[in-house]
Amino acid sequence: MISSLNAIVPMLCVTAAGLAAMVAESFRDPGERMPIAGLGIVGLVGAAVATLLLWNHNVSSFGVVSADNFGLFVTWILIIVGALSIAFSGPTIDRERLPAGEYYALMLFAIAGMMLMATASDLLIIFLALEVLSIAVYVLTGIRRDSPQASEAAFKYFLLGAFSSAFFLYGIAFTYGLT
Secondary structure (H helix, E strand, O other): OOHHHHHHHHHHHHHHHHHHHHHHHHOOOOOOOOOHHHHHHHHHHHHHHHHHHHOOOOEEEOOOEEEOHHHHHHHHHHHHHHHHHHHHOHHHHHHHOOOHHHHHHHHHHHHHHHHHHHHEOOHHHHHHHHHHHHHHHHHHHOOOOOOHHHHHHHHHHHHHHHHHHHHHHHHHHHHHHHO
16 A cells, blocks of 8 residues: 555655645744745655655556656656745745745645646546646635735636636546547
C-alpha cells in the first residue's frame, strides 16, 4: 500500500503545506505576523526532494498517476516557479493587505493541481487536477473581498471555467465512447 503512494508524494507534500498554511492562518492573532510563506517553501522543498528521489524509477500510483521522468521534470519546473512566486509575493500581500495564509494555501493547492495534471495518466484524473487548479485560481482571483472588480473578475472567470470544463468533459465522453 505504501509503495503505491510513491508517485503522489510530491503532491502530498505541497497539499500538506497548504493545509498547514490554512491552519496557521486560522490560529493567528489579528495583527500577528507569522512566516506562513516559510511553510509553503518547506512543502515545496519536500516535494523537490521527493521528485529527485523518484527520478528514473517510473513508479505508478494506482494506475492513474505515473511518475515518469517527463512528468517529474514538469513537476520540478512547477516547484521552482511556485517557490519563486511564493518568495516574491510577500510585498504584494503586505501592500494589498491580503490574508497571507489563505493566499499561500490557495497558491499551493493550485501548484498541487498542476503537478497532478503533469503526472496523470488517466483522463478523469486530468479533469480532477484541472478542477483543483481552477477552483484555487478562481478564489485567488477574488481574494480581495472588498473590491467589486475582484468579485466580478472571479465570477466571470468561474463562468468561463465552468463552460470550459463542460466542453472538456464532453470531449472526454467522446474519447471514452470511441475507445
